[in-house]
Amino acid sequence: MTGLNASLGGRLDAMHLARPVELSGRVTRHDGHLLACDGFPVSVGAVCAIETDTGTPALAEIIGFDSGQNLMSLYDINARVRLGARVTLQDEGTDIQVGPEVLGRVIDALGRPLDNRPLPSMADHWPLNGKEVNPLARNPVATPLDVGVRVINSCLTVGRGQRLCIIAGSGVGKSVLLSMMSRFTEADIVVVGLIGERGREVGSFVDMVMTPETRGKTVIVAVPADRSPLLRIRGAERATSIAEYFRDQGKNVLLIMDSLTRVAHARREIGLALGEQPTSKGYPPSVISMIPRLIERSGTGVSGAGSITSFYTVLADGDDTNDPVVDAARAILDGHIVLSREQAQQGIYPAVDIPASISRVADDISSDEHTAAARQFRRLVSIYLENRDLVMMGGYVQGQDSDLDVALQIWPQLVDHIMQPAAQKADFDNSRQSLLTMMGAGGR
Numbered sequence: 001m002t003g004l005n006a007s008l009g010g011r012l013d014a015m016h017l018a019r020p021v022e023l024s025g026r027v028t029r030h031d032g033h034l035l036a037c038d039g040f041p042v043s044v045g046a047v048c049a050i051e052t053d054t055g056t057p058a059l060a061e062i063i064g065f066d067s068g069q070n071l072m073s074l075y076d077i078n079a080r081v082r083l084g085a086r087v088t089l090q091d092e093g094t095d096i097q098v099g100p101e102v103l104g105r106v107i108d109a110l111g112r113p114l115d116n117r118p119l120p121s122m123a124d125h126w127p128l129n130g131k132e133v134n135p136l137a138r139n140p141v142a143t144p145l146d147v148g149v150r151v152i153n154s155c156l157t158v159g160r161g162q163r164l165c166i167i168a169g170s171g172v173g174k175s176v177l178l179s180m181m182s183r184f185t186e187a188d189i190v191v192v193g194l195i196g197e198r199g200r201e202v203g204s205f206v207d208m209v210m211t212p213e214t215r216g217k218t219v220i221v222a223v224p225a226d227r228s229p230l231l232r233i234r235g236a237e238r239a240t241s242i243a244e245y246f247r248d249q250g251k252n253v254l255l256i257m258d259s260l261t262r263v264a265h266a267r268r269e270i271g272l273a274l275g276e277q278p279t280s281k282g283y284p285p286s287v288i289s290m291i292p293r294l295i296e297r298s299g300t301g302v303s304g305a306g307s308i309t310s311f312y313t314v315l316a317d318g319d320d321t322n323d324p325v326v327d328a329a330r331a332i333l334d335g336h337i338v339l340s341r342e343q344a345q346q347g348i349y350p351a352v353d354i355p356a357s358i359s360r361v362a363d364d365i366s367s368d369e370h371t372a373a374a375r376q377f378r379r380l381v382s383i384y385l386e387n388r389d390l391v392m393m394g395g396y397v398q399g400q401d402s403d404l405d406v407a408l409q410i411w412p413q414l415v416d417h418i419m420q421p422a423a424q425k426a427d428f429d430n431s432r433q434s435l436l437t438m439m440g441a442g443g444r
Contacts, residue, residue, distance in 0.1 A: 034072065036069045042089055058079035063274065107119065143159060193238075
């Protein structure tokens, strides 16, 4: 009798694992942005297959409900969908497949390979929206992370598990800086989310980052600008989920999201299509609430886990650093790096604006000597930039300000410390020692 009960129990469990019936409906409305179909029980985020004229089903994602109907948006905006087309639930959209096999690969928002190589089967799964972590259980940010860029290592020291944004306009060297960090960092795993970038730039970035030395620890999730807004959002979530998975394996992960602004733009498209009222500069409330949810998934893990050190690029349209996305990101992150157009025009790359940038954990993870030298470097750069026009016009007489005199004297050394060729790596120890030597010799 016991064996019979065990057998019946096993069969009942198997029945519960399988979907009992195929859930389906018919398209009742298609207005170009949204599709509606007959209501069947499904959650927001689920993926459905829709019949098309070509015979190949089009994929769409459930984004809301209205008057008993399911509202969907197509992944392929060019799909030919007719009124009355059959809609079938394909995937609940809650988990993704992940594993070490994803390293060295370039995939899209749905996990499909973009590098013309078959993607191996992966046995592990991870929630697309992440796992909630008790903030009191997180490890503190206590150890520096070498990102391979001298000015960041020395003057804006980054900690393992820290979250920062890179604020930049177009054409100031953002992509080159990201590629340098991706190649030169000491992190165990590098996860790059290229969200909303031009197709040409995606290919160029992949060529720069996927070197024989780095391929084994790097994965790129690429969703070009011509893809649907839902895929751009899902791409950001997939990249973050992959980073969370490796953090859970005890790895120190570098997560680069380029860009958070284009993820926000995608969320804005969806929100406006659903009828949300825009608030600040056309952004509905769902955008402002999405940013902290996405960012808070990175950071340090619990005891025994690794960390996710994350860089989110934020595009300052027209070099406006007061954009709503910039404000929302800067308020929740542990620091920000501003790229200066003026420095880029002078040929100073990476064009890091030292006075305008800050790492909020640098003082906690650096020695007192290192902290003092970084502050002095920042002060000298700031003094020089504030008085440069006055000096150029001949309005300053040497000896009036001792700090300015020092800044004028060692300005070429300051610039040399900031500048770094894209193919050159600057490790943390050498970056720190270079700063200490310069400030010991020329600073006070």
